Amino acid sequence: MHDASMKVKQKQPRRYVISQKLDAFFIDMYSLGQFMGRFFRAVFLPPYEFKEIIKQSYAVGVKSLPLITLTGFITGIVFTKQSRPSLSEFGATSWLPSLVAIAIIRALAPLVTGLITAGKVGSNIGAELGSMKVTExxxxxxxxxxxxxxxxVVTRVLATTFMVPLLMLYMALLALAGAFVNVHANEQTSFVSFIENGFHSINFIDIFSSVLKSIVFGFTIGIISCYQGYNTTQGTQGVGRAANTSVVMAMFLIFIEEIVIVQITNWFRP
Amino acid sequence: MIKEGLHIDRTKCVICIRDLHKSFGPNHVLRGIDLDVYQGENVVVLGRSGTGKSVLIKIIAGLLKPDKGTVNVLGNDVTAISYRELEQLRLRIGFSFQNSALYDSMTVRENLEFPLLRNSKHLSRGQVTEAVEKALDAVGLSQTINQWPAELSGGQRKRIGIARTLIMQPAIMLYDEPTAGLDPITSMEINELIKEVQLKFNTSSIIITHDLTCAKITGDRLAVLLDGRFVQEGSFEQVFSSGDERLKSFYDYNFIT
Structure with a gap:
């Protein structure tokens, strides 16, 4: 009897198409796609919830300012400080403003702002919606x-999509200010000369690509964290998991999007 | 006990459920439920934990979709109407959640204002404030108006939750475990409040519970849900004098015989 039941158990068909984890991953991606589809259908239909969009934009933008200010300013100082020795080996410290400006505007400002917002805002949205879900x-x-x-969902995704580009521009200014403080302290460069040198190598595509990246990063942070929070299950443990997954998944996608957008915008560079 | 003013219109069925089925994966929770709730009547649904009592009222409120069957609420089949029609219907249904479900990010005042400001846009600021104060007064918690949900006790949260639903003057109230986790005195206050709501606003209610004191005080009729079906229906006395062995332990536990 025991043997017979064992045989029946062994003959059971496989329940997964690829494997348990990969199946779950693809199912999750499919539901994320559906969630995004629902967002794009809902965003154009009334009511538009303007008050809530402003409230959420304040929460995402204004409340992130202290962290962005600190990170931006320090990034500017540290990047300039670390780049100087390499340039001075070739006697090219005069290139420092333009090197720093290119690095900050093309790469550092959008990426660092995206990652900070994913950590601060993404976890917040994931946990908030998650706890709202489990407490009914x-x-x-x-x-x-x-x-x-x-x-x-729609209000939070719009808030992150609008605010991350603004935070990125703010951070770029702060990082350039940090860089100027360091350059001025070491090379006695004037502010006008720093700006002239710095922006000499910056063109429209640089700014456009950074703003585009930030819009995409903001949308990613909003949609991922809302998706995780809105679909939270299994009580308080699920809330923690939603917050954590929101950050990890958003950061992972931000890096992938960075590569893709850089590749695409590079085709348009002269 | 409040009894005066009770008017049950047995010709007017406000919730009519026929052959309702609902499964979650392999778990067949509801297996062909039939239930009629009449105008002004309080029906208590009794049953063990996990028998699908909450699922039943979530289907009535359109929060869950049934696998089979019809749910007619105030003349609308909630399984067949559009989302917009469902939203309109929900304005006439009050849902008191087991854990109150107050919005943590809003004060008591904002919690109560929320459904009004969104659904009764013709009201002036003064009228909204007046409605909030009246609803809080009805549940005896006017002093909590500026407090946060986290600062309230379990019983207060429950009553504020009921006040938030009452503010829209619903025709139907759905209570999910109204006395769960509360001490006997607070439970009694909630029971009295449920009865008061029925008499004052002539609402029809479904009360989900496994608290027999709550069932006895608030219910005009009891329906006992076991294994996904109603096994007994009638007044409290009729149900518990039926001699059904499955209900004996229920009674013994609640009244320590």
Whole structure:
């Protein structure tokens, strides 16, 4: 009897197409695609929740300012400090402003802003929506005839998409200010000369590609963290997992998007 | 106990459920439920944990979709209407959640204002404030108006949750475990409040519970859910004098016989 039941167990067909983890990954990607589709359908339909978009933009933008200010300024100082020895070996310290400006505007500002926002805002949205989900606050919103997807998800995704580019521009300015402080202290370069040298090598495509990257990063942070939070299961443990996965997944995608956008914009460079 | 003013209209079925089925994977939770709730009537759904009581009221509120069957609420089949129609219907349904589900990021005032500001845009600021104060007064918690949900006790949260649903003056109230996790005195206050809501606003209610005291006080009729089906229906006395062995342990545990 025991042997027979064992044989029946062994003959059971495989339950996974590839493997448990890969199947789960593809199913997750499919539902993320559906979630994005739902976002694009909802974003153009009324009600537009302008008040909530402003509130969320404040939470994403203004509340991230202290961290962005500190990180931007220090990044500028440190990058300039670390680059000087290499340039001075070739007697090319006069190139420092343009090297720093290119590095900050083309790469550092969008990437660092994206990563900081993913950590700070992504985890916040993931945890907030996750705890709302497990304590039935999202259901409560639904039964009070408010579309929670529009009120919670669409507003947050729009807020991150609008605010990350602004934060990126702010960070680039702060990083350039940090770089100027260091250059001025060492080479006694004037502010006008620093700006002239720095922006000599910057063109429209540099700024456009950084703004485009930041828009894409902001959208990614918003949609991933909302998706994770909105689909939280398994109580408080699930809330922690939603916050964590929001950050990890958003950061992972930010790096991939960085490579893709850099490749594409490089085709348009003269 | 409040009894005066009770008017049940047995000709007007506000919730009519027929052959309702719902499964979660291999777990067949509801296996062909039939239930009628009449105008002004409180129906208590009793049953063990995990028997699908909460699933039933979530289907009524359109939060879950059934696999089979019809759910007619105030003349609308919630399984067949559009999302916009469902939103309109939800304005007439109040849902009191087991854990109150107050919005943590809003004060008590903002929690109560939320459904009003979104769904009754014709009201002036003064009218909204007046409605909030009236709803808080109805549950006896006017002093909590500027507090945060985290500063309230379990019983207060429950009552604020009920006030938030009452503010829209619903025709139907759905209570999910209204006395779960509360001390006997607070439970009694909640029971009295449920009864008061029925009499004051002539609402029809479904009360999900496994607390027999709550069932006895608030229910005009009881329906006992076991293994996905209603096995007993009637008044408290009729249900517990039926001699059904499956209900004996329920009664013994609640009233320590």
């Amino acid at each position: 606050q999202i259901d409560a919103m639904e039964v009070s005839a408010t579309n929670p997807f529009k009120f919670l």
